[in-house]
Amino acid sequence: MKPVNQKAWFLVAPVLLLVAFTAIIPLMTVVNYSVQYVATNAQFHWVGDLWYREVLHSEKFWNALWRNLVFSCIILAIQIPLGVLIALNMPRKGWGVPVCLVLMALPLLIPWYVVGMIWQMFGRVDIGLFGVMLRDFGYNYENDPIDAWFTLVLMDVWHWTSLVAMLAYAGLVSIPDAYYQAARIDGASKWSVFRFIQLPKMGRVLTIAILLRFMDSFMIFTEPFAVIAGGDPVFLSTELKQTVELGQKAAMSIIYFLIILLTSWVFYTVMTRDDGAPRPQGGVS
């Protein structure tokens, strides 16, 4: 029988309070708002499922949702393999390690909005290096949604691939040398080493990388806001900003929240699956 110390509750209490304040009470408020019409003088009127009906029957919402999903899939399909490839080619020891790490950390330190501004300038067809170079191919992110889309993907890849690379690198350097020695004895090819040693050992960090990159790209707001000022392509967040009614915003937020909750559950399940580790016990889990 393990000793039970109820005093631990006192240590958890501040966190509970904090979570209540920052998450639970606001979430409850949003749920309340989503079923009401909120007038300007903070008068509430019950409207039932009206806002949900409006959101779920709005073509703009579905287009934005698909755009978000496609965007996340594209950047995951680029960033994860690219990040792994970079990590595989990074030096393991010597002066190259700090140089690589610092260089790769640089884009991660730049705020979203600044990245947006940089690319807004960089991509301009009159004064931006990137824009001027591509101008002859008909590139103009300001009036062509495809070009705007291309710029956003490029921007995100530039901003966040190094996060994936650094996570993958952390996974790689934690592999003991014995695995490589065994592979050498067996005469394993480079591909076999990657497929049967490096990839499985990186699995856990790559799952975290995919989760982080999915979440971050799914909530994309600042970059399209900075670059194309809410024009095409419209994402969920920019669509939310254009929505006027508080109740409708609330309904959109709840739908968004449910999608994120489902995604998180899937990732949690994948991450805790098949590893035989004991799951967190107690409470309601």
Added chain:
Amino acid sequence: MTFAWMGWTLPTALFFAFIALALLTLGVLTKLAPNNEPRVGILRVATQRGDRFFLSLLGSAFIHLAWIGLMPEDLPLWIATLASVVYAALVFRFA
């Protein structure tokens, strides 16, 4: 401090009271019925009582959204609620 700014309504209050009560019940059940070993069901993942409750709630939310999104407006929403109860029962039995 008042909570008027939260815009409470009876249905949402009942909804949250239900969730709070359910969480409390789950907490009490860990004492009363400790045989809560993870079980692998048709979802092919190990679930405990709390997981099944979470899946029931999340699934119910999507059932309601699907009902609102796909069904004509004159069909009442409580049919979706009934469907959710059936779904929850299935999750608790087979998941």
